[in-house]
Amino acid sequence: MNNEYDVIIIGGGITGAGTARDCALRGLRVLLVERGDIADGATGRNHGLLHSGARYAVKDGESARECIAENRILRRIAPHCVEDTQGLFITLPEDEEAGYGLDYQQRFIQACRDAGISAEAMDPREAVRLEPSVNPRLIGAVKVPDGSVDPFKLCAANILDARLHGADILTYAEVQSLILEGSAVRGIRVRKRRSGETAEYRARVTVNAAGIWGQAIVRMAGAQISMFPAKGALLVFAHRVNHVVINRCRKSADGDILVPGDTVTVIGTTSTKIPFEDCDDLNVTPDEVALLLREGSQLCPTLASTRILRAYAGVRPLVAADNDPSGRNISRGIVCLDHATRDGIESFVTITGGKLMTYRLMAQMATDAVCDKLGVSEPCTTHTALLPPTVDNAFTAGTPDGELVCECENVTMGQIRSAIRNFDIHSLADLRRRTRVGMGTCQGTYCVRKAAAALAEAQGSPADARPLAEEYLGERWKGMMPVGWGDTLREMEFMQRVFKAGAPSTFK
Amino acid sequence: MQKRNISPNNFEQCVKCAICTDFCPVLKVLPSYPGPKHGGPDGERLRLKNALFFDSNLKYCLNCKRCEVACPSGVRIADIIHSARDRYGEDRPSLRDWMLANTDTMGTLASPFAPVVNGALGLGVTKSVLDGVMKIDHRRTFPKYAGRKFTTWFRREAEAAQAGYKKQVSYFHGCYVNYNYPQLGKDFVRVMNALGYGVRLLDKEKCCGVAMMSGGMFDAARRNAAVNLASVGAAASEGRLTLTTSSTCTLTMREEYPGVLGIDNEAVRDDIVLAVRFIFEAVERGEVQLAFKEGFRARAAYHVPCHMEKLGWSLFTRALMERIPGMELVPLESICCGIAGTYGFKKENYERSQRIGQPLFDNIAQVRPDFVVCECETCKWQIEMSTGVEVRNPISVLAEALDLEATAALNHQ
Structure with a gap:
């Protein structure tokens, strides 16, 4: 790793990963720095919904058009990260009373079509046939091309492809300050969190893609941006309850999207403004759990009696419009700031706002801005260039690599080893984001020892398996606490009993 | 916060303790078998994500249900595996x-x-x-077919006398009694008559369906189930319980009809009872009296069939057998004999079937009993073939040990 780059990207979420990939594909020398693991912020804390754009069609046609365009692109470039589940927007009798009846449904369908989103009204009985778990009281349904997307895989695939095209990826390195020379940003000073060392990296352009934490990065450059952290809480149900995404056909509200993703179903989300100091330690409150359950049961009544695995929350990086720093006029759209024109700070770009769905477009906009500054005229190819697989999958049963580690999620020793080879893995949570190890019903109770032993051995310090396991179980425990009743409570008691000796601090 | 948190998806109650894995007899001899945990509750969750997660090795499940007996969370593991074979299995029955x-x-x-x-x-x-x-293994001894079916004997020799009894029961004899071993049915009728009960056949009786389920023919099993439940219901409406002598037929009709076939049998479930349980309880309540022969002597080993273990009723058999003066009953270690109905007849299963049962055969050889007591006909074939020791249904043992005339006299006062 040298210390001179064309571009440094701050942030290893989906936006940073996508930007690193786009820059690398256009031939730039790229460094991406991330203070933790890739995809451990907002990127990994959402529904995993492959929006069709229908949700935005009535209110924000531009977002809707962006979504459907990106939806089609992602299906093409990342088929291994996307599942074509289709989506339903349902109308319930109470929606009609609230003014979102079948008249609104017609408006909704028209708005979808105007945005280029196929939207097909369905007879309620036909909708029940398509998705048997849907609330049978529905009076109308519209089918749209929603899907689900695995944000961990998508982010990792972008990181891998960036690296395949020469990018350097530095995780667990926190930016402490920007190297400022005159009115220009010339690089970054980081502290490597594992070793405690500090280092300087210089680049001709620096991109701030740090999500909600990007406000602090802008401040380091001596400028201001008004961001408003909005917490969104979600619940994970223990198995796939629905096979089609279910939304409410009304004005967007809390808890009105139910997404089948991998082995589970996720309901979300809420939206609560929180102070910046809470962004690094989010807790889901009993009120949020109650609200999500209540709304979720409206979409799909069996949720009222379905085991909940855990609760989690992410932070949306909402940005106030520049002419309105009070935040009353908040944008959920993409914000790409060239600080040279905005603040007179050279060689510094902030890309923020937006959503998982539009990460590629955001990356393209940021990369265009970078190329513009560097005088590079390579065109963007990320809308056609396929993303690579992230972890090798095929391992033969009966071989050491075919041994199952996580039986809930069917994760093999080969996948674990492949993830450790391909990525900078320091904890079982890092390994989870690459392989799904410990994301299943028992939340790691069954597999944590095997996984911790494999990781500790790969790190050359087999004695460290125990702390790795304890740290992981502590993290799992935190997500189980807000939904700790019924079978999940039994699971927690079992976990606690099995790991009593040297239990994680949260257990004591 | 959730009004009911008991999901109808029973697999969610699994906490992944893996105790079931330890009790699976197949896993002990076939390491490539996914086992009850991974094939059952884990697998169900994965199959809901994608049917491709169905593992065809699940056909090696014995349906012994020892996983379910072991499960502290009440997960119907074997039912989940069986239902998955119904829903996802693609093997056409040969x-x-x-x-x-x-x-x-x-x-x-x-x-x-x-x-x-x-x-x-x-x-x-x-x-x-x-x-x-x-592909039926050549080492397997076939159960003999009887020249005269039990039902033929019953109609010609026994039926006329049955109306003379004040109390009445119905009898689900099962295929084995009817075609292979009418003697057990005759023993049952003699014992019940001595106890003061007249015996009636059901209006219509079909095979309980267990062999069909084992062979993957679930729809055929459903048709049989409908016939049997209707007949049991008709008997119940006339005040007759339906008694059985086979633990497997009993478990199938009581537990597998709802659990695997998805048929609601709630209305008649408790009208289906094994004769040993019925007799034990009637004796306990003082409703019937037993008079035993003088000088009966036997040293018997008791093998608990898997389905008896699942019913949880082996204590009735033991208690009843222990009432017989001169009976020395040695309980065997409760493990699967390996045959699992028709499973052990299939050539591809023969070796595994014998390896699963070997510890039981060794145990019997060590005990050296006069005979083995057991409520299951296929365990009988397996144990007799593999050890040379005779196996008797507890009802037949009772028929031999009772002084039937004296018993009849006690119960006809």
Whole structure:
């Protein structure tokens, strides 16, 4: 790793990963720095919904058009990260009373079509046939091309492809300050969190893609941006309850999207403004759990009696419009700031706002801005260039690599080893984001020892398996606490009993 | 916060303790078998994500249900595996599977020609053909077909007298009693008559369906279930319980009809009872009296069939057998004998079947009993073939140990 780059990207979420990939594909020398693991912020804390754009069609046609365009692109470039589940927007009798009846449904369908989103009204009985778990009281349904997307895989695939095209990826390195020379940003000073060392990296352009934490990065450059952290809480149900995404056909509200993703179903989300100091330690409150359950049961009544695995929350990086720093006029759209024109700070770009769905477009906009500054005229190819697989999958049963580690999620020793080879893995949570190890019903109770032993051995310090396991179980425990009743409570008691000796601090 | 948190998806109650894995007899001899945890609750969750997660090795499940007995969370593991085979399995049943599964049809075809069929099934050349063509293992001893079916005997010899009893029960005899071993049915009728009960056949009786389920013919099993439940219901409406002598038929009708076939049997479930339990409880309540023969002496070993373990009723058999003066009953370690109905007849399962049962065979050899007591007909075939020790149903033991005339006198006052 040298210390001179064309571009440094701050942030290893989906936006940073996508930007690193786009820059690398256009031939730039790229460094991406991330203070933790890739995809451990907002990127990994959402529904995993492959929006069709229908949700935005009535209110924000531009977002809707962006979504459907990106939806089609992602299906093409990342088929291994996307599942074509289709989506339903349902109308319930109470929606009609609230003014979102079948008249609104017609408006909704028209708005979808105007945005280029196929939207097909369905007879309620036909909708029940398509998705048997849907609330049978529905009076109308519209089918749209929603899907689900695995944000961990998508982010990792972008990181891998960036690296395949020469990018350097530095995780667990926190930016402490920007190297400022005159009115220009010339690089970054980081502290490597594992070793405690500090280092300087210089680049001709620096991109701030740090999500909600990007406000602090802008401040380091001596400028201001008004961001408003909005917490969104979600619940994970223990198995796939629905096979089609279910939304409410009304004005967007809390808890009105139910997404089948991998082995589970996720309901979300809420939206609560929180102070910046809470962004690094989010807790889901009993009120949020109650609200999500209540709304979720409206979409799909069996949720009222379905085991909940855990609760989690992410932070949306909402940005106030520049002419309105009070935040009353908040944008959920993409914000790409060239600080040279905005603040007179050279060689510094902030890309923020937006959503998982539009990460590629955001990356393209940021990369265009970078190329513009560097005088590079390579065109963007990320809308056609396929993303690579992230972890090798095929391992033969009966071989050491075919041994199952996580039986809930069917994760093999080969996948674990492949993830450790391909990525900078320091904890079982890092390994989870690459392989799904410990994301299943028992939340790691069954597999944590095997996984911790494999990781500790790969790190050359087999004695460290125990702390790795304890740290992981502590993290799992935190997500189980807000939904700790019924079978999940039994699971927690079992976990606690099995790991009593040297239990994680949260257990004591 | 959730009003009910008991999900109808029973697999969610699994906490992944893996105790079931330790009790699976298949896993002990076939390491590539996914096992009850991974094939059951884990697998169900994965199959809901994608049907491709169905593992065809699940056909090696014995349905012994020892996983369910072991499970501290009440997960119906074997039902989940069985249902998955129904829903996702693509193996078409072969002619062999069809013949093994359709016990009624085969019994009806074979009974009139019993001497010929029995002789032929014992011949080396027949066994080679069955083995080579049908993949029914040549080392397996076939149960003999009876020349006269139980129902024929009953109608001609016993039925007329039954109306003379004030108390009445119905009898679900099952395929084995009807086609292979009418003596057990005769023993049952003699014992019940001595206890003061008249015995009636059901309006219509079909094979309980267990062999069909084992062979993957779930719809055929559903048709049989409908017939049997209607007959049991008709008997119940006239005040008759339906008694059985086979633990497997009993478990199938009580537990598998709802659990695997998805048929609601709630209304008649408790009207289906094993005769040993019925008799034990009647004795306990003082409703019937037993008079035993003088000088009965036997040293018997008790093998708990898997389905008896699942019913949780083996204590009734033990308690009843222990009431017999002169009976020394040695309980065997409760493990699967390996045959699992028609499973052990299939050539691909024979070796595994024998390896699963070996510890039981060793245990019996060590105990050296006069005979083995057991409520299951297929355990009987397996144990008799593998150890040479005779196996008797507890009802037959009772018929032999009771002084039937004295008993009848006690119960007819």
